Amino acid sequence: MSVALITGGSAGLGLEIVRALAARGWTVVTDGRDADRLHSAVAGLAGDVVALAGDVTDAAHRDELLRAVTDRGGLDLLVHNASTLGPSPLRPLETMRIEDLRTVWQTNVGAPLVLTAALLPALRAADGVLVSISSDAAVEHYEGWGLYGASKAGLDHVTLTYGQETGLTAYAVDPGDMRTQMHQDAFPGEDISDRPLPETVVPHLLGLLAVRPTSGRYRAADFAAPAPAAPAPADLAHVVAEGV
Numbered sequence: 001m002s003v004a005l006i007t008g009g010s011a012g013l014g015l016e017i018v019r020a021l022a023a024r025g026w027t028v029v030t031d032g033r034d035a036d037r038l039h040s041a042v043a044g045l046a047g048d049v050v051a052l053a054g055d056v057t058d059a060a061h062r063d064e065l066l067r068a069v070t071d072r073g074g075l076d077l078l079v080h081n082a083s084t085l086g087p088s089p090l091r092p093l094e095t096m097r098i099e100d101l102r103t104v105w106q107t108n109v110g111a112p113l114v115l116t117a118a119l120l121p122a123l124r125a126a127d128g129v130l131v132s133i134s135s136d137a138a139v140e141h142y143e144g145w146g147l148y149g150a151s152k153a154g155l156d157h158v159t160l161t162y163g164q165e166t167g168l169t170a171y172a173v174d175p176g177d178m179r180t181q182m183h184q185d186a187f188p189g190e191d192i193s194d195r196p197l198p199e200t201v202v203p204h205l206l207g208l209l210a211v212r213p214t215s216g217r218y219r220a221a222d223f224a225a226p227a228p229a230a231p232a233p234a235d236l237a238h239v240v241a242e243g244v
């Protein structure tokens with residue numbers, strides 16, 4: 001049995017990763033701050049999903065996540081997906097107050113840093129993979145995206161330094177633009193219907209995990225979806241017997 005912790009699994013990309021892994025037989029622990037939204041999002045999912053409402057910046061909630069993972073004996077995959085844009089609409093750096101940094105840095109960098117530390121024994125036990133969902137804003141310099149982009153650059157750095165320090169396989173992954181609430185918040189009032197849905201990104205993430213390249217920063221789009229598993233011999237016999 002494989003175990004994953006995906007933060008921010010009540011909506012957007014996180015929910016689609018949870019859905020895909022649970023459907024493939026993984027046990028998935030996930031969270032989100034809005035308890036009602038989290039529980040209704042995972043209610044209809046096939047598979048073993050453990051949904052714990054809470055905020056990744058809250059130490060007591062992170063302890064709950066740790067207990068849920070430890071109870072399951074090891075952690076094969078940790079995905080830091082929960083994230084915040086910061087003030088919306090996006091605004092230039094010169095308008096930022098020090099208070100604006102607090103939530104962005106604690107959510108996008110601080111929580112992944114300390115949650116990874118807490119989960120290192122479980123990741124090591126399973127030779128697990130550490131994935132942080134990054135952004136092109138971590139390496140490009142778009143007007144208004146400076147605070148969020150700097151936090152994603154920081155997240156990349158923390159993630160890949162963990163790879164160096166621990167020997168664990170670690171990835172910072174740019175998923176590309178997606179039609180989600182976060183993207184809408186970045187472009188309030190604009191039509192974002194031309195952006196791909198988050199479920200279209202998941203096969204590429206699964207492709208990355210299947211290839212398991214060396215630790216580093218990657219674009220999800222650069223990995224093809226894994227080929228469907230060939231039927232086992234027993235299944236083939238069934239297919240032949242059924243004349244399908």
Ligand SMILES: NC(=O)c1ccc[n+]([C@@H]2O[C@H](COP(=O)([O-])OP(=O)(O)OC[C@H]3O[C@@H](n4cnc5c(N)ncnc54)[C@H](OP(=O)(O)O)[C@@H]3O)[C@@H](O)[C@H]2O)c1
Pocket residue numbers: 007008009010011012013014031032033034035037054055056057080081082083084107133134135136174175176177178179180181182183198
């Ligand atoms: N959408 C894009 O175009 C795009 C592009 C590049 C990178 N990304 C990255 O992709 C990832 C997923 O983004 P998305 O667009 O899918 O976002 P989304 O639709 O806004 O979903 C974010 C999820 O994270 C949860 N969350 C947010 N803050 C949290 C916190 N402090 N603690 C626990 N859960 C929290 C949210 O639930 P609650 O609000 O209830 O907590 C929700 O389940 C993020 O890392 C984002 O930076 C997105």
